[in-house]
Each structure stands twice: as structure tokens, then as C-alpha cells.
Amino acid sequence: MDIQQLKYVVDICEYRSFARAAEANNISPQGISMAVKRLEEELGCMLFQRSSRGVVPTENSDYLVIQAKEIIARVEACFRHFEDSRQTGQTLPIYCAPGTFNEVALPVIAKLKTQYPDLFIAITERSDLLCDAAVERQEVELALTLAPVDERKFDCEPLFSTMHSAIMHESHPLACRESISVSDLRYTPVTIIKEEIKTNPNFRRACRAAGFEPKILATVDDILLVYYFAENNIGVGISTARLAQNLNIPNVRSIPFVEPELSWKVLLIKRKNATLSKEAKILAKALLADRDARFSEIGVKGIPLSAF
Numbered sequence: 001m002d003i004q005q006l007k008y009v010v011d012i013c014e015y016r017s018f019a020r021a022a023e024a025n026n027i028s029p030q031g032i033s034m035a036v037k038r039l040e041e042e043l044g045c046m047l048f049q050r051s052s053r054g055v056v057p058t059e060n061s062d063y064l065v066i067q068a069k070e071i072i073a074r075v076e077a078c079f080r081h082f083e084d085s086r087q088t089g090q091t092l093p094i095y096c097a098p099g100t101f102n103e104v105a106l107p108v109i110a111k112l113k114t115q116y117p118d119l120f121i122a123i124t125e126r127s128d129l130l131c132d133a134a135v136e137r138q139e140v141e142l143a144l145t146l147a148p149v150d151e152r153k154f155d156c157e158p159l160f161s162t163m164h165s166a167i168m169h170e171s172h173p174l175a176c177r178e179s180i181s182v183s184d185l186r187y188t189p190v191t192i193i194k195e196e197i198k199t200n201p202n203f204r205r206a207c208r209a210a211g212f213e214p215k216i217l218a219t220v221d222d223i224l225l226v227y228y229f230a231e232n233n234i235g236v237g238i239s240t241a242r243l244a245q246n247l248n249i250p251n252v253r254s255i256p257f258v259e260p261e262l263s264w265k266v267l268l269i270k271r272k273n274a275t276l277s278k279e280a281k282i283l284a285k286a287l288l289a290d291r292d293a294r295f296s297e298i299g300v301k302g303i304p305l306s307a308f
Contacts, residue, residue, distance in 0.1 A: 003075050005039045006068035008032050009047060013065050016054045031222040038247075091120045092279040093140050097128035098197070098223070099243065100144035100266045104159045108290045112282065119279055127196040135269055141280040146198045147265035153272055157284075157308055159291045160266040163256040164199065165244055167230040167237035170251050174236070180255040182206045182214075182262070189217035189235035191226050199264070203238050206259050227252060240264040270308070284308045 004025075011021035012032075022032040040047050047061040057065075096105065101123060109121050126134065131143035136153055149156055166180050174184060182203070192214075193199050200219070207214040217235040220226060226237030227244075230252050242264070244254030268287055270276060276284060288308060 001039060001042060003072065005035055006064075006072060008035055009039070009061060010065055010068050010072065012036070012048060012055060013057045013061060016056075018055060028220075028222055028225065030228050031224050034224050034228050090118055090279050091122055092142075092277070092283060093122040093124065094283065095124050095126050095131040095134050095140050095143040095145075097131050097143075097145050097266075098125055099240070100146070100160075101125065103242070104266055104291070105144060105287065108286045109283075112286055116282060119282065121283065128198045129196055132269070135271055138271065141270055141274070141276055142284060143269050145267055145269055147263070147267055148198070148202075149267060149269055151272075154269040155272055155274070155308065156267040156269045157288060157291075158265055159268055159287060162240050162242040162264050164203070164262040164264055165239060165241045165254040165256045167226055167239050167244060168253055168255065169230055169233035170253050171233060172236065172253075174255065175253045177255050179258050181210070181258050183210045183212075185214065185236060186210075186212050188215060190214050191218045191220060191229040191235050191237040192216060193223055193226065193238070194219055194221055199238060199240075202262060206257075206262055209261075268308070276308070281308075 008021060008025060011024050012018060015021050015024070018033055018036075019029045022029045025032065027035075036047060043060070043064075045060045046058055047064065049056045049058060105123075109123075112119060112121070128146040131145040132149055132154070134140050135143045135145075144159070147156075147158075166174065166185065168175050174180060174188075177184075185207075190203075192203060195201065204214060218225070218229065223239060223243070226239050227247060227249055229235055230237045231249055239254070241254055241256050244252070268284060270280070270284075285308070
């Protein structure tokens with residue numbers, strides 16, 4: 001259960017419509033429906049019934065809405081508090097590609113709040129290509145983005161890596177595989193995230209290197225739709241092994257690709273040869289130290305600090 005799911009439930013109850021609630025939250029109707037379904041599975045109860053009159057909340061959702069409104073109010077109060085504190089402290093804006101903040105930065109920034117109470121790190125989620133552009137234009141000093149980047153323009157340090165995977169229903173003929181190549185998907189309809197995310201061009205390049213153009217069934221804005229298509233056995237989706245593991249959707253399998261160029265690699269980047277502010281140096285040092293500690297725990301030698 002997360003705050004966004006609670007907001008969805010409150011808005012669906014208010015609008016009596018998944019479509020109108022989705023529009024209010026800037027998400028597709030399929031995306032909001034899938035998010036609510038996950039919440040219902042987690043809680044073990046039904047929150048809404050659909051009828052000819054529209055969406056009808058159940059007693060479970062009536063109860064949840066009361067609790068959700070209080071939780072949302074408290075969370076928003078916290079945001080306002082830290083927004084106010086930002087006016088008097090040191091502010092460091094940072095851009096993060098989707099999924100990168102939770103993967104590598106959340107625990108680090110939580111620790112920094114204790115060590116540097118006057119340092120406010122303002123986090124904005126953007127596509128990986130927009131993260132690259134913001135650093136290049138000096139809108140931000142640092143960004144958490146995804147490989148590849150133009151190393152003529154950026155200094156970069158790797159922080160985390162997982163493989164992209166083919167996401168498919170367990171009944172799919174390829175679902176028994178332990179790994180998969182893009183060539184195995186030559187004639188298979190594929191669902192993939194939009195072109196502004198590097199996953200899309202990286203996958204297309206890998207297919208072209210294998211001698212074919214991928215058969216794209218759907219290009220989506222919301223990565224959860226990739227899993228929605230797979231769960232309903234409509235083609236094969238492209239996502240990451242890590243996200244598939246975290247979602248752990250029943251009846252859906254994640255088969256990692258063998259092509260090394262289809263890794264999902266999180267990078268910390270700054271402009272080439274740029275001198276960081278004191279605040280940016282604090283964050284960069286903490287992220288790299290956390291990376292080296294994680295590498296040490298799993299027996300991998302840490303990468304020496306270089307450009308940072």
C-alpha cells in the first residue's frame with residue numbers, strides 16, 4: 001500500500017468513475033485499474049463493484065477512504081513542512097529517471113537529512129533523456145539517469161545495474177526459459193515504454209543488431225501497462241528484472257535478456273569536468289559511498305572515485 005494508491009481510491013469514490021479519477025491523476029484508466037487491483041489483492045478484499053450505474057464503492061472502500069483521507073492529510077502536512085524549511089536552508093535540486101530514486105537514493109538521502117538538517121534535496125522525476133538534457137543545460141548539477149550517456153558531455157559513475165527482461169504470461173511458449181535473446185521475439189508482439197525512455201531505443205537497437213525490426217504491439221506511458229498486457233496474455237512486455245521482482249505479479253514471468261546492451265544501469269552524472277557545489281559534493285560522495293558499501297557486501301570490489 002502506498003500514498004498514491006490511497007489517492008486513487010479517494011478520487012474513484014468521489015468521481016464514481018475510474019476514467020475521471022485517472023484523468024485527475026494524469027494516469028491511464030488501465031493504469032489506475034491495475035493499481036487498485038494490486039491494492040485489493042494486498043488487502044484481500046474488493047473495494048469497488050462495477051454496475052450499469054457506474055462504479056459502486058463497497059463497505060471496504062468506505063472504511064478505507066476515511067483512513068486514507070487522514071493519512072493523505074498527514075503526508076501533505078509533512079511535505080508542506082519541508083517545503084517551508086527549504087526556504088531557510090540550502091537547496092540542492094536533482095533530477096531522477098523513473099525508478100532510480102527508490103533504487104539507489106532513498107536511503108542515502110534519509111541519512112543525509114540527519115547529518116545535514118539544513119540541506120534540502122529537491123527531487124524531480126523526469127525521463128532519462130530529460131535528466132541528461134537538464135545536466136547539460138546546467139539546470140541541475142547532478143542527475144540519476146540511465147545508460148548509455150554521451151561521455152564526451154558527462155562525467156558518470158555507475159550506481160546500480162539489473163537486466164531488462166521479457167515480461168510474459170506463464171502460459172506463453174517462451175515462459176519456461178531461464179534467459180532469452182531478442183532474436184526469440186522476432187515474430188512476437190511486444191509492449192514497451194514510450195520512446196522518451198532509453199529502454200525503448202536500447203531494445204530497438206538490439207533488435208536491429210540481430211537483423212530485424214521489433215513487432216511493437218503498444219507503446220505506453222505507464223510501465224504498469226506492460227505488466228497489464230502480460231498478465232492478460234496479450235503479447236510480451238519489456239521491463240526490468242528488478243521491477244518484475246518487486247511487483248511479483250502472479251501468473252507473470254520475467255525472463256532476463258542475454259544481450260549485455262540490455263542492462264538497466266543507473267548512473268550518477270554531472271557535466272564534463274564541472275566543479276560541484278558543496279551541497280552537490282555531499283550528495284555525490286554519499287551516493288558513491290553507499291554504492292561501494294553495497295558492492296563490498298556482495299563481494300564485488302568497489303569502483304574507485306574518479307570524476308566526482
